[in-house]
Amino acid sequence: MKITKTTYSKLANTDFDNLSFGKSFSDHMFTANFKDGEWHNEEIIPYGPISVSPSTHVFHYGQAIFEGMKAYKNKEGKILLFRPLDNLKRLNTSAERLCMPTIDEDLFMSGLTELLRVDSDWIPRSDEKSLYIRPFMIADSEYIRATPSSSYRFMIITSPTASYYKGETKLKIEEKFARSIEGGTGFAKAAGNYAAAFAPTKYAQNDGYTQVIWTDAKNHEYIEESGTMNIMFRINDTLVTPKLSDSILGGITRNSVLAIAKQKGIDVEERKISVKEIVEAHKNNTLKEAFGVGTAVTLNPIDKITFRDLDIHIEKQTPNSYGQLLKKELLSIQYGKTEDIFGWTMEL
Amino acid sequence: MKITKTTYSKLANTDFDNLSFGKSFSDHMFTANFKDGEWHNEEIIPYGPISVSPSTHVFHYGQAIFEGMKAYKNKEGKILLFRPLDNLKRLNTSAERLCMPTIDEDLFMSGLTELLRVDSDWIPRSDEKSLYIRPFMIADSEYIRATPSSSYRFMIITSPTASYYKGETKLKIEEKFARSIEGGTGFAKAAGNYAAAFAPTKYAQNDGYTQVIWTDAKNHEYIEESGTMNIMFRINDTLVTPKLSDSILGGITRNSVLAIAKQKGIDVEERKISVKEIVEAHKNNTLKEAFGVGTAVTLNPIDKITFRDLDIHIEKQTPNSYGQLLKKELLSIQYGKTEDIFGWTMEL
Numbered sequence: 073m074k075i076t077k078t079t080y081s082k083l084a085n086t087d088f089d090n091l092s093f094g095k096s097f098s099d100h101m102f103t104a105n106f107k108d109g110e111w112h113n114e115e116i117i118p119y120g121p122i123s124v125s126p127s128t129h130v131f132h133y134g135q136a137i138f139e140g141m142k143a144y145k146n147k148e149g150k151i152l153l154f155r156p157l158d159n160l161k162r163l164n165t166s167a168e169r170l171c172m173p174t175i176d177e178d179l180f181m182s183g184l185t186e187l188l189r190v191d192s193d194w195i196p197r198s199d200e201k202s203l204y205i206r207p208f209m210i211a212d213s214e215y216i217r218a219t220p221s222s223s224y225r226f227m228i229i230t231s232p233t234a235s236y237y238k239g240e241t242k243l244k245i246e247e248k249f250a251r252s253i254e255g256g257t258g259f260a261k262a263a264g265n266y267a268a269a270f271a272p273t274k275y276a277q278n279d280g281y282t283q284v285i286w287t288d289a290k291n292h293e294y295i296e297e298s299g300t301m302n303i304m305f306r307i308n309d310t311l312v313t314p315k316l317s318d319s320i321l322g323g324i325t326r327n328s329v330l331a332i333a334k335q336k337g338i339d340v341e342e343r344k345i346s347v348k349e350i351v352e353a354h355k356n357n358t359l360k361e362a363f364g365v366g367t368a369v370t371l372n373p374i375d376k377i378t379f380r381d382l383d384i385h386i387e388k389q390t391p392n393s394y395g396q397l398l399k400k401e402l403l404s405i406q407y408g409k410t411e412d413i414f415g416w417t418m419e420l
Numbered sequence: 421m422k423i424t425k426t427t428y429s430k431l432a433n434t435d436f437d438n439l440s441f442g443k444s445f446s447d448h449m450f451t452a453n454f455k456d457g458e459w460h461n462e463e464i465i466p467y468g469p470i471s472v473s474p475s476t477h478v479f480h481y482g483q484a485i486f487e488g489m490k491a492y493k494n495k496e497g498k499i500l501l502f503r504p505l506d507n508l509k510r511l512n513t514s515a516e517r518l519c520m521p522t523i524d525e526d527l528f529m530s531g532l533t534e535l536l537r538v539d540s541d542w543i544p545r546s547d548e549k550s551l552y553i554r555p556f557m558i559a560d561s562e563y564i565r566a567t568p569s570s571s572y573r574f575m576i577i578t579s580p581t582a583s584y585y586k587g588e589t590k591l592k593i594e595e596k597f598a599r600s601i602e603g604g605t606g607f608a609k610a611a612g613n614y615a616a617a618f619a620p621t622k623y624a625q626n627d628g629y630t631q632v633i634w635t636d637a638k639n640h641e642y643i644e645e646s647g648t649m650n651i652m653f654r655i656n657d658t659l660v661t662p663k664l665s666d667s668i669l670g671g672i673t674r675n676s677v678l679a680i681a682k683q684k685g686i687d688v689e690e691r692k693i694s695v696k697e698i699v700e701a702h703k704n705n706t707l708k709e710a711f712g713v714g715t716a717v718t719l720n721p722i723d724k725i726t727f728r729d730l731d732i733h734i735e736k737q738t739p740n741s742y743g744q745l746l747k748k749e750l751l752s753i754q755y756g757k758t759e760d761i762f763g764w765t766m767e768l
Contacts, residue, residue, distance in 0.1 A: 094475070094564035101474055123469040126449055126577050127442070131484055131558050134611030135618065138480050171618035206564055210479050211615075216442035216554055216579065218648050218716075220618045229474050231564065250603035253637040255596055257616045263482030264612015267559075268605045270483065270519035270568045289601040290638050300566050368566075 073186055078118035088196055091234045093368065094204065098194035098230045102183035105212075106173045106224035114179060116187055119229060125214040129221035135211035136263035137166040140367040141324075142202040143188055143230075143420075145195050146408030151188055151420035154406050156181065158324045163207060166260035171220040172209055179226075180207070185420055187228055194232055199407055204233040204368070233368075240375040241364070243298055244281040245347055246272055247380075250289035251296065251319070258296075258319035273299065285377065287347060289319065295345045301364030301372060302326035306394050307353045308360070310339040325365040325402070331414060332401050338394060347379055354384045362386045363395040371399035421534055426466035436544055439582045441716065442552065446542035446578045450531035453560075454521045454572040462527060464535055467577060473562040477569035483559035484611035485514040488715040489672075490550040491536055491578075491768075493543050494756030499536055499768035502754050504529065506672045511555060513670075514608035519568040520557055527574075528555070533768055535576055542580055547755055552581040552716070581716075588723040589712070591646055592629040593695055594620055595728075598637035599644065599667065606644075606667035621647065633725065635695060637667065643693045649712030649720060650674035654742050655701045656708070658687040673713040673750070679762060680749050686742060695727055702732045710734045711743040719747035 078099045086096050097119050104114040130136050139159045144152045157177065164174040184205070188195070195203040207228045211221030249272035252258025257265055269284075276284045283299035295314055297303055302323040304313040311333050316322050333340050353359035362374040373395055377384040389395045404410035405417060426447045434444050445467050452462040478484050487507045492500045505525065512522040532553070536543070543551040555576045559569030597620035600606025605613055617632075624632045631647035643662055645651055650671040652661040659681050664670050681688050701707035710722040721743055725732040737743045752758035753765060 092563075092565075097475060119474065121471040121473055123471050125469055126467065126575050127445060127554075127579075130611070131478065131556060132486050132554070132611055132614070133618075134482055134484055134613070134615035136479055136482055136615070169619055170615050171622055204564075206475075206480070208479060215440075216552075216577075217440075218614050220622065227474050229564075231475075248603055250601045253598045253601040253604070255598035255637060256601070257612075262612065262615065263478070263480055264605075264610065264615055265482070266480070266566050267482035267484070267518050267610065267612055270481075271517055274519055274568065289603060 073182060074115040075186065075190060076115065076117045077190065083193055086232065088201065088232060091201070091232055093233050094231050096231055098191040098203070098232065100187060100190050102187045102228040104179060104183065104226045106226065107222070111175070111179055111226070114183060116190055124212060127214045127216050129211035129213045129215070132216050133211065133218055133221070134264045135170050135172055135221055136208065137163065137170055137172060138206060138208035138261050138263065139163045141205045141207070142367060142406070143195050143205060144202050144407050145197045149197060150408070151192060151195055152406065152408050153184075153418040153420065155324050155328070155416045156184060156418060158327070159207070162261065162322065162324070163209070166262060167209065169257055169260040170262055172211065173224055175226060183228055187230065188420060191230060194230060196232055199403070201232065201234050204231045206231065241282045241372055242280065242376040242378070243283055243285045243374055244276045244279070245377065245379040246276070246284040246286055247292040248272070251286040253289040254318045256319060259316070259321060261321065269299070281378065293346055295347060295350065296320050298364050301366040301369055303362070303364050304329065305345065305350065305353070305359060306361035308358045310341055311394055312341045312343065312345055314345055315342045323366055325367055325370065328402055328416065329365050329371065329398050332398055333394065335413070336397070336401070350377070350384070351379055351382065359384070359386070361389065361393055361395050370403065371395055421530060422463040423534065423538060424463070424465045425538065431541055434580065436549065436580060439549070439580055441581050442579050444579055446539040446551070446580065448535060448538050450535045450576040452527060452531065452574045454574065455570070459523070459527055459574070462531060464538055472560060475562045475564050477559035477561045477563070480564050481559065481566055481569070482612045483518050483520055483569055484556065485511065485518055485520065486554060486556035486609050486611065487511045489553045489555075490715060490754070491543050491553060492550045492755050493545045497545060498756070499540060499543055500754065500756050501532070501766040501768065503672050503676070503764045504532060504766060506675070507555070510609065510670065510672070511557070514610060515557065517605055517608040518610055520559065521572055523574060531576055535578065536768060539578060542578060544580055547751070549580065549582050552579045554579065589630045589720055590628065590724040590726070591631050591633045591722055592624045592627070593725065593727040594624070594632040594634055595640040596620070599634040601637040602666045604667060607664070607669060609669065617647075629726065641694055641696075643695060643698065644668050646712050649714040649717055651710070651712055652677065653693065653698065653701070653707060654709035656706045658689055659742055660689045660691065660693055662693055663690045671714055673715055673718065676750055676764065677713050677719065677746050680746055681742065683761070684745070684749070698725070698732070699727055699730065707732070707734070709737065709741055709743050718751065719743055
C-alpha cells in the first residue's frame with residue numbers, strides 16, 4: 073500500500089487532556105476509490121481536505137454510511153482493536169441497504185491496520201482514552217440524477233477521544249417524530265438517519281432533555297433506541313433491551329454487553345419493551361437501572377426518563393449495579409486488562 | 421455581489437442535442453456560507469471543485485437538502501422562472517426539518533437571478549429544453565460529533581436539460597420497503613430520502629419496472645408517491661391524487677397541475693387513495709389515466725402499474741387526455757406561450 077507521510081505532525085499541538093469528541097484528527101487517513109465495479113487507489117495520505125465537485129452525488133442524494141470503532145493501548149503499549157470485523161459486517165449491511173458497494177476484509181483490515189501503525193502515537197496510553205476510528209463511504213459521481221452513484225470513496229479517519237457525554241442524561245420519550253420504520257434504513261448506519269434525528273433532538277434539548285428515546289413509528293408504543301445509543305433496562309434482576317429490527321441499529325457494544333451479562337449469569341431478554349411496561353416497572357419499583365450503550369459512550373447511565381408528564385428518576389448506579397459491572401468488564405476487555413474469553417480483541 | 425467569470429467557457433463543447441439529465445453543468449455557480457448565525461460570502465464563481473475536509477459534517481450525518489426548478493426562454497429569448505419563491509419556501513421547510521438554517525428571499529433570488537444572467541446562454545431556446553436549476557445546502561462543519569453542524573454552505577448549480585424519462589413507465593406497488601413515515605422527513609427534499617429509495621428501486625428495476633410506487637409505511641395500503649414524481653389518477657372524469665402528509669413531498673408541479681385542472685373545470689380530489697381503490701377502478705374500467713408529475717419529468721404518463729400478480733395496463737394518452745391537456749397548458753405557461761393567469765412566471 074502506498075503511504076505518504078505528513079511533513080508536519082499535529083501531535084505535539086494536540087491537548088490530550090482536553091479532548092472534545094470528534095474535533096481533533098490524527099495525522100493521516102486511509103482512502104480508496106470504487107469505480108467500474110472495483111476498489112482502486114488504496115493509500116494512506118496526510119489527513120487533509122479533499123477536492124469534490126459541487127454535483128458530487130452525496131451532496132444531493134445522500135448515499136453515505138459510516139462506522140464507529142475504537143483502538144486502545146494496553147499497559148504494554150500494544151494496540152488493541154475491538155471486534156473490527158463486526159464493524160465491517162455492519163458497514164456492508166449498511167452499504168447494501170443504501171445501494172452502495174461492499175468492502176472486503178482485506179481492503180478494510182489492511183487500510184485500518186496500516187493507518188493505525190502510521191498513527192500509533194495518536195492512540196492514548198490511558199485507561200480513559202482511546203482513538204475513535206471513523207470508517208465511512210460516500211457516493212462521489214459527478215451528476216445530479218436521482219439514481220445510485222457509479223463511483224464511491226471509502227475513507228478512514230481517526231480522532232483521539234475521552235468520554236462522550238457529560239453531565240446527567242435526561243431522556244424524553246418521543247411520540248411525535250419518528251427515526252425509522254419497518255422497511256426503512258434504521259438498522260443501517262446511514263448519514264440520513266442522523267440528519268433526520270437532529271431537529272426532534274433539538275426540540276427535546278430546548279426543553280431540558282439530553283436526548284430522545286425513539287419509539288416505534290407506527291404507534292409510538294414500543295421503545296427502540298436513544299440518540300447514538302442502544303438502550304437497556306434492569307427490571308427486577310433481568311436485563312432487558314429492545315429486540316433488533318429494521319428500525320433499530322444493531323450496536324456492537326449492545327451485543328458485547330449482552331454477551332458479558334449472559335456470561336456473568338444475568339438473565340437477559342431481547343424483546344419488545346412497551347413504554348407502558350417501563351412506566352409500570354417504575355411505579356411498582358422494579359425498574360432498577362437504565363443505561364445506554366454505544367461505541368462513543370461505551371455505557372452511559374440514564375438519570376431520568378420523561379414520558380409525557382411523568383418523570384421517572386433512576387437511582388444513581390453503584391459499583392454493584394449491572395451497568396457498572398458490565399461497563400468495567402467491557403472496558404477491561406477492550407484495554408486488555410482481563411482475559412478476553414470471547415475472542416473479541418485483536419492485537420496489532 | 422462578487423462575480424468571478426470563467427476564463428474558459430464549456431458552452432461550445434456542450435452538445436445541446438444530446439443532453440443527459442444532470443450531467444452537463446453551466447459555467448458558473450452561486451455559493452454562500454453560513455457561520456455564526458448568518459449567511460456570508462455570497463458570490464458567483466466558475467463551476468468547479470470545492471475543497472472540503474474528510475470530517476465534513478454532511479459526509480457523516482447527512483444534513484443535505486436540495487431543490488429542483490427550471491429556467492425557460494420564451495420566443496423573444498427572455499428568461500422565465502417558474503414559481504421560484506415556492507421552491508424557496510419548500511427549501512426552508514426542508515431546512516427546518518433537517519435542523520439547518522433558512523435562507524431569505526433576497527439571498528436566494530439575488531443568487532439565482534445573477535447566476536442566470538451570467539449563464540443566460542446556457543438556457544436553451546427551445547420548447548423542449550430548459551435549464552435545470554439545483555439549489556442545495558450542505559452541512560460543512562469539520563467535526564464528527566452527532567449534533568447539528570455549526571456551519572453550512574448553500575450553492576446553486578445549473579444543468580441544461582431535455583426530457584428526463586425515456587421509454588415506457590412501468591411501476592411496481594411497493595409493499596416491503598418504506599420511503600417515509602408520519603413524523604419522518606418524507607415531506608422534505610432531504611438527501612437521505614433519496615439514498616433510502618435507491619435499493620428498493622433497484623430491486624424493482626431488476627424485475628423490469630421503471631420505479632416503485634411508495635405506499636404508506638404502516639400498512640402499505642395507501643398510495644403515496646413514485647420515484648421523483650407525485651402521482652395522479654383519472655378515475656371516471658375526476659382527477660385524484662394523494663393528499664399531502666408528512667411522508668409525501670409537496671411537489672410544485674403537483675400543485676400547478678391541480679390548479680390548472682381546477683381552472684379548466686376538472687373535478688379534483690386530494691385525498692387518501694388505497695391500492696384497493698385503484699385495483700377496483702381498473703377492474704370496472706373507471707381508471708382512465710395515471711401519470712407522474714415533477715419538475716424533472718414535468719408530466720409523465722404511466723403505462724403499467726403492477727400490484728402483486730396483477731398488471732394494470734393504462735391506455736396510451738391521446739391529445740384529449742387530462743394528462744396531455746394539463747401538460748400542454750403547464751408547458752405553455754412555463755415557456756411564456758400563453759397568458760399566465762396564475763401569476764407563476766417571473767421574467768428576469
